Amino acid sequence: MDEILNAFTRALSFGTPLLLASLGAIVNERAGVVNLGVEGMMAVGALAGFAVAYGSGAGDGNLALAILAAMAAGTLASMIHAFVTITLRANQFVSGLALSMLGLGVAGLLGKRFEGLPLFNQPPELPFTLGAIGLALGLALLLDATHLGLVLRSVGENPAAADALGINVLGVRYAAVGFGGAMAGLAGAFLSLVYRPSWTDGMTAGLGWIAVALVIFVGWSPFRAIFGSIFFGLLYYLQFRLQGQSGVPTEVFASLPYLLVILVLALSGLRGQQGNAPESLGKPYQRGER
Amino acid sequence: MRWLVVVLALVWGLALAQEKKLKACFIYIGPVGDIGWTFAHNEARLATEKAIPGLETKYVESVKPSDTGAVVDRLVSEGCNVIFTTSFDFMDATLEAAKKYPDVIFAHASGFKRAPNMATYMADFYQVYYLNGLMAGALTKTGKVGYVGAFPIPELKRHISAFALGVRAANPKATVNVKWINAWFDPTKAREAAEALIAEGNDILAFTEDTATVVQTAAKKKIPSFSHYNSMYKFAPDYVVSGQIVHWEKIYIDFLKKVQNGTYTNKNLQNVDYWWLLREGAVELGAQVGMPINPKYESALKQATMTVNGKKVSVYDRVMELLKDMSSPNPKFDPFTGPIKDRNGVLRIPAGKKASVAELTSMQWVAPGVVGQVADEPK
Numbered sequence: 001m002d003e004i005l006n007a008f009t010r011a012l013s014f015g016t017p018l019l020l021a022s023l024g025a026i027v028n029e030r031a032g033v034v035n036l037g038v039e040g041m042m043a044v045g046a047l048a049g050f051a052v053a054y055g056s057g058a059g060d061g062n063l064a065l066a067i068l069a070a071m072a073a074g075t076l077a078s079m080i081h082a083f084v085t086i087t088l089r090a091n092q093f094v095s096g097l098a099l100s101m102l103g104l105g106v107a108g109l110l111g112k113r114f115e116g117l118p119l120f121n122q123p124p125e126l127p128f129t130l131g132a133i134g135l136a137l138g139l140a141l142l143l144d145a146t147h148l149g150l151v152l153r154s155v156g157e158n159p160a161a162a163d164a165l166g167i168n169v170l171g172v173r174y175a176a177v178g179f180g181g182a183m184a185g186l187a188g189a190f191l192s193l194v195y196r197p198s199w200t201d202g203m204t205a206g207l208g209w210i211a212v213a214l215v216i217f218v219g220w221s222p223f224r225a226i227f228g229s230i231f232f233g234l235l236y237y238l239q240f241r242l243q244g245q246s247g248v249p250t251e252v253f254a255s256l257p258y259l260l261v262i263l264v265l266a267l268s269g270l271r272g273q274q275g276n277a278p279e280s281l282g283k284p285y286q287r288g289e290r
Numbered sequence: 291m292r293w294l295v296v297v298l299a300l301v302w303g304l305a306l307a308q309e310k311k312l313k314a315c316f317i318y319i320g321p322v323g324d325i326g327w328t329f330a331h332n333e334a335r336l337a338t339e340k341a342i343p344g345l346e347t348k349y350v351e352s353v354k355p356s357d358t359g360a361v362v363d364r365l366v367s368e369g370c371n372v373i374f375t376t377s378f379d380f381m382d383a384t385l386e387a388a389k390k391y392p393d394v395i396f397a398h399a400s401g402f403k404r405a406p407n408m409a410t411y412m413a414d415f416y417q418v419y420y421l422n423g424l425m426a427g428a429l430t431k432t433g434k435v436g437y438v439g440a441f442p443i444p445e446l447k448r449h450i451s452a453f454a455l456g457v458r459a460a461n462p463k464a465t466v467n468v469k470w471i472n473a474w475f476d477p478t479k480a481r482e483a484a485e486a487l488i489a490e491g492n493d494i495l496a497f498t499e500d501t502a503t504v505v506q507t508a509a510k511k512k513i514p515s516f517s518h519y520n521s522m523y524k525f526a527p528d529y530v531v532s533g534q535i536v537h538w539e540k541i542y543i544d545f546l547k548k549v550q551n552g553t554y555t556n557k558n559l560q561n562v563d564y565w566w567l568l569r570e571g572a573v574e575l576g577a578q579v580g581m582p583i584n585p586k587y588e589s590a591l592k593q594a595t596m597t598v599n600g601k602k603v604s605v606y607d608r609v610m611e612l613l614k615d616m617s618s619p620n621p622k623f624d625p626f627t628g629p630i631k632d633r634n635g636v637l638r639i640p641a642g643k644k645a646s647v648a649e650l651t652s653m654q655w656v657a658p659g660v661v662g663q664v665a666d667e668p669k
Contacts, residue, residue, distance in 0.1 A: 006489045010482060108321070115323020118502075118525045196477055198525075200501060201321035202352065205478050240469050240479070240486035244662035250470055 007237060008230075012129050013195065015233030017042075017187040019132045021211035022218070022225050023139055024183025028078075030143065030220055031176035032156035032280040035081050036096030038184045039208025040103020041074045045185025046192035047107040048073035050114055050199040053121060053192075063123050067189050074185020075178045077103050082177040086170055089284035100208070108201040119197045128190050139222035152176060156278035159285040169285050184208065213261045219276040232257050312550055314338070314542075315370035316349040317361055319377035320475045326500025326519045327474065331376045331399075333520075334538030341543045342550070358383030359390075366391050372549055374399065374542070377474075378443060384408060395549060395556050399538075400445060402651050404563065407556035411541050411564035413572035415534045416452040416650065417616045420625035421575050421609050422516045422532055423456020423466075426494045428594035428605040429514055429531065429587065430457075433464045436492030438483045438504050440474050442665040444653045446498050451657035452625045453496060458659045460596045460605050467492055468662035477503040488513060494531075505530055514587070516577070523578035530577040531587045540572045565647050568616040575613055582613060626650065633658045634669060 021038050028035050035041075049070030055061025077099065084095045143149040154162040155172045163169050191207070192199050210232060218224035239253030316335050320328035332349065339347050348370065350361050358380050365373055372395045375384040381401035388396045388408035396408040404410055426435045435457055439446050454466040469487055471479040480503035484495055488511050496516040497504040502525045508515035509526035517523065517533030541564050548554045554562065566572030575582045583591065583606070591606035598608060615623050628639035632655035639645050645653075656664050 003489065006485075010485050010489075014478070014482065112323065115321070116325040116329060116502075118506075195481065196503065196506070198325075198502065198506070200323050200325070200475075200477065202475065203477055205476050207478065236478075237482050237486065240471075240483040241489065243469050243483075243486070244467075250472065250663065254472065 007234060007241065010237035011230045011233035013125055013233070014236050015229035015231075016125070016129045016132050017190045017195065017207055018211050018214055018232055019136060019225055019229035020128075020190065021184045021187035021208060022214040022229065023132070023136055023222055024180035024187075025212060025215045026218075026220050026222055026225060027139065027152070027183075028173075028176040028180035029215060029281055030156045030278055031152050031173050032159060032278055032283065032285070033082070033085060033173050033177050033180075034092045034096060034282045035078065035099070035177060035180050036093060036212060037077065037081055037099025037103060038180075038211050039204055039206065040100040040107075041077045041181050041184035042103075042188035042191070042204045042208045042211075043107035044077045044103045045070035045074040045188030046203060047111045047114070047188075047199060048185065049189030050119065050192040050197075051111075053119060054114060054117060060121060063121065063193070066193060067186065070185040070189030070192075071182040072185070074181040074183070074188065076181070078177050078181025078184070079174075081181075082174050085284060086173045086177070089286060092282050092284070104202070104204070111199055111201060114199045115201065117198065119193065122197050123194055125194050128194060133226055136222045136226045143222065153278070156280055159280055160287075163285075163287060173285070184211075187211070210257065213258075216277075217261055217264050220278065221276070235260075311344060311346060312342070312372065312546065313346045313348065313370050314372040314374065314546055315347065315365045315368075317353050317358065317365075317373065317375045317377075317380060318349060318351040319355075319379060320352060320500050322349070322351050324475055324500040325502050325522065328376070328500065330519050330536045331374075331538055334536075334542055337539035338542040338546060341539070342546055345546060353380075355379040355383060359387060362387040362391070366394055371395060372397070372546065378445065393556055395554065395559065397545060397559075402648075404560055406558065406560050409545070409554070409559040409562035409564070411545065411566070412651075413536050413538055413541060413564075413566050414448075414650075415536070415573050416448050416625060417568050418534045418573050418575050419449045419452040420456040421613060422496060422534065423453040423458075424460045424596070424605055424609050424612075425456075425531055425583070425587070425591060426453070426496060426516065427457035427460030427464050428591055428596070430461065430464055430494045432491050432493045433461065434490070434492040435464060435466050436484070436487030436490070436495045437466050437468045438480055438487065438495070438497035438499055439468050439470045440499050441472060442470060444651055447656050447664065448650050448653045449498060450660055451653070451655075454657045454659040455625050455630070458657075460594070460608075464659065465661045466659050468660060468664070470663070471499060473499075475500045477501045480504055481507050484508060521576075521578040523581065523584070527584075528586060530584055532575060532583050533577040535574040535576055535579060537572050537574060540570060541566055563647075568613070569619065569621060571617075575609075583609070631658065632656060632668075633660055634667075636668075 049066045052069040053061045053066035081099045084090045085092045159169045218228040235257045243250050318328040322332040376399045378400045384398045385403050388405045400412050457464050469483040480499045484504045484507040495508045502522045505515050505522045505525050509529040514531045517530050592604045594605040595602050624644045626645035628643045629641040630639040632638050
């Protein structure tokens, strides 16, 4: 029993940054904008959060302020993507990849002086985990049962029709991308303030990419994202827990999450549906174009 | 007109002098802020720069082994005449680069391949790991000591084995349980591997990985740990018992001074292999420079006893005695003194013999007490 409880705790702990980042990505993708820059925004958020929490030294900064700073930094980074893809209508995938590299690079460069410093003023994990789950439930409700959710979804499904109804398509998309950035930044802050807690260049270690994959894995549903992230967290933990307990090589466990994503994608492809992907996902919108 | 010639000659002369200047360049596998391996090399680079007047240094961090060649090309074109490649993974690429640039001096850390212009060097921890093992064996209550390992290569097998020999010397029934993360730098994996070890009942943690994650994770669960590579005392002052600290600068300063005075050239490095230990001061026992054992654990270690040659001694005294011996010019003790069998019962070091450096650097077997999958282990 203890063992199960412990595994579940670990799954929640590792799943929290995944859930936060993927909720943000779900929102901006439901509005029709793919942002592959999650990893970069996460790194920027992690650094901003750590820098503020570290304050004048030995972790005496304000934690609430640190979390806000992380979200603001993530939003700021996402605005680059928003401007390039929504206003300038550039390719979303290319811009997202660029943002990912830019974010990692900028955070690495600006973060030099914070490397290797301990943080004693650590927030507890649980509020983040509960907050993330609460947010997922709230978003599920918002997307499916409110006018705002309808607006967001219509912008992602059929922006021309939404535009005809008088919805500000570009404005909604900007807001959605900004929300995605804020969530990625928050996920980063969780890593650097709670999970680690310290700052090192490259500390996001690919979590942003798992979050991007998770969005497809859960079919753009915030509700299913809760279980998806816990599932990934469980697999991640079990690769170490089961190591040496069976004859299965450790590499098999390490690659399981990724194999599963490929499997899910293949299955949804076989069923002849592109998952539940929003109709206009990845397509820039220009009024009057068909 | 004549003054112009003089000026040109002066400038040319200056340029030549500039070229002759010693420029040592370092290629790192990780980021300099990893608080582990790369951080230690970088601290040593800074110390070396201070110790040798006129020395210029440069580094490139987070280099993938596959990019080594390209990075060397760049450094050579920037005038580096000594290049240190500081990871085992750079071994073959360094050898290739040494053939490509016969005028440049290369030195590769932790490997075993050399060339006329390529030396090898290592500040090795196996003695220190043995001492940490003694303390871990004395402090564990469950008899299970956890170990987070990066990759199952000879270096780690040697260290984990030395650690396990120490653990068993103080506590003959204890085990060292190993989890591999297959990465030098991955704080998330290190965290979850440490969590898994704690869940399995290990009440002391040690590790080989390039961040302070294991120390931090253990402290959160109020479990003692041993830090690795640098001073990690500050991350958990109540829970870090001791650890391994490296002083690469001892090797860098010695090597570069010998390059400077012409002892080492690009023709005579074939047999230059630094294997520096406690005796040379290249490594140190402790969680922080100058603190071999955290004072918080002194009394527990003084109370714990072990049997040495039929006599009962306190673990604290044993650690201090061996530390003094191995730091002396002619150490009598070596952790890998036979008879030592591997964990499958095969005799690896005959009675009365010490393992040679070559045996230690190519070690594939692991000592009794080590539990867990170990790749490339001879049966």
